[in-house]
Amino acid sequence: MLRRALIRAALAPAAIRGVLDGAARRAGLAAGLSGALAAPAIAQAPTQAPTQPPVQTAPSGTAAPEDGLVEKKVFETQGFRTRGGATIPTVRLGYQTMGQLNAAGDNAVLICHFFSANSHAFGRYAAGEAPGYWDAIIGPGKAIDTGRFFVVSSDTLVNINPRDARTTTTGPATVNPQTGRPWGMEFPVIAMRDFVEAQKLLLDSLGVKRLALVAGPSNGALNTIEWACAYPEMIERAMPVIGAGEFDAWMIGWLDVWESPIRLDPNWRGGDYYGVGREAPLRGLAEALKIVSLHARDRGWARQFGRRPAEGQDPARRIGDRFAVEKWLEDTATARARTADANSFLYMVRANQLFLNEYPSSEAALANSKARWLVAASLGDRVFPIEYNHELVAMLRRAGRPVEFVELRGDLGHLEGVAGMAQAAGPIGRFLAG
Template sequence: MTTRRGLLTAAALLAASPAMAQEVVEKKVFEAGDFRTRGGASIPNTRIGYQTMGTLNAAGDNAVLICHFFSGNSHAFGRLQPGGPAGYWDAIIGPGKAIDTERYFVVSADTLVNVNVPDANTVTTGPASINPDTGRPWGMSFPVIAMRDFVEVQKRLLDSLGVKRLALVAGPSNGGLQSIEWAAAYPDFVQRAMPVIAADIDAWMQGWLDVWESPIRLDPNWREGDYYGQGREPPLRGLAEAWKVVTLQAVDRAFTGQFDRKLPEGQDPARRIGDRFAIEKWLDDRAMARAKTTDANSFLYMVRANQLFLNDYPGVQAALEGAARRWLVIPAPNDRVFVSDGTKQFIELLRKAGKQVEAAEVTGPMGHLNGVVGMAPVADRIRAFLAE
């Protein structure tokens, strides 16, 4: 995830305009209590983190829910501290922006089994959490989580906040999938859905998700998920290789062109088989840095949640038949994760189901990640969609 860091000091921020001061948001914790999964298992003491901006109206119907991508968390907008980095969709969420927090009450929440367990700004329940029956981390005994389980915990959160209807549910990638799941599960609760860089999880995509996670299972330090004990090393190498696959698939060839025919200092792959090309070193460094801030078991559980997208329905068409009516679908034409033909097919399925569908595109050299870091150019389309 790419973020930008604010230049204001804490003192300068306090002296800034009310609109600027409002950009600082508080990370909160929702205690969801005992939760029964779609698979029938019970999870005690379920918790997720969330943040809000704006004010809920008396009718409770001006709420917007933002769902995060695979490796993200609730930090979609604002800053968690003065001068800190802005949320990934800060370009379109805030006072006077496309999703205007002077009009809408915007909520963004961490998912269950969030991969960012080591991050203090992430609150989640998953395999790294303590099982109260054993006093030890759940590991792979944690119940299987489906995409619909993300939605059901978020629904509890929204109910606790007094939300009666969502004016919009939106998000990129995994967040877009959650948006679709929301629209199918609660069509009367969701007025509009805006999945970004997301479509169906078909067998081809399920297979890619298996490729993503395979290096973790092959790392001997994984120990079938039992690596949390004292003196045991986490499967960092396998997790880094997993992030390497995700990272390369998430960017476009145009982005990687900067590494063409370049070699790190002291490296000569034409002479020594162990030496690296610049693209390899970039992937190695980026993936290992990400591995050190995430949890391998949570990665596996997040993969399975994606593979169980719309699992309550016999197929995507059946799910969409009863879904919410109004849609804005935003793909990236150079997306290597949710490829163009799959997105076009998804839009046609929506239209076949009789939905009111608009489409816009996010473009740029970042491929799939255009839907995370490149949303500013489609701000007017989003604003118009909300005004209809």
């Protein structure tokens, strides 16, 4: 039952319903970092931003309900100043919480999401729906115990899912109040540090004074590290999962590969595709998501497909016919592209490329940290190979920081840090108990 819950969690933000067996777990996770398996098609809004939930002024936290249901809330702030010096008139971020903030405001945990996810890291939005992607380790009595901690998870700026009704973000698909049209590529460049600053405003509004833990996988790992370097006095523990301490030229180049199909799609039009009568660059976005989908997996995941052709096709006779793995990646990425936004994908890529960009080096940034660290990495990771995590651990030790290392094993590659976190529950629990 636990493994099935993990499958559904890894497919955030959209829900995958039904009971999945062990084989379907490996097939289903191909949505992973690129999103959900069979997300419903949503029509492109040509000139207006998607309808967002109203701003809610909820109390700082409530105890977890017995049924594990959580509520999506919205934080809004005015006149957000980016680290690059631009001003965004209004910023809105979706978030969810579980647990109760104590009087001192120092038992909070912040969860930062992976590249294509949103704030749905734990709990369910409705009975029968899939749980959040880290539900295996967050909740009452779990490794990150919401009976002890007040856990917050938020959407980021420039989240790639602005057309998902359960994502609230501000980015290039948002209407610029000065023009009445979506910002497009005129939206200010956003760095990873901007994610931190927006989240800091959210936490301030909730009364959080100190974070007992900041954690997250992949993009969320970078977000975690940026937090520990930017606000060292505020962070007691940091847990980057399937991440890296440095975003070097090799990784910058890989993310350029991720985004290149979008820029080559003629419908992209330099990012100006929101107008009436214009088509979104769905083909380019789908190809980008296909690259991410395969890059985020290891060879073990692909064994389920073998070399068999797609149903009813024969690649040995017709050049246009596909192998099963090709067809699966194509169908998954095409469905996922309908709920995402191409410009937001580009902005999310740039935010990752600008990780720790305000410091002379990663070593200098990490020297600021005062936190205790738990670094978790996947042995078969192809996105952030495990040596990146070994380098992070070495840098932290040279900085004199206490650090523990956990190796995740399985056939899912990078995605072990999303769907395979149950194997790290023990080390996480001990890390938080200390």
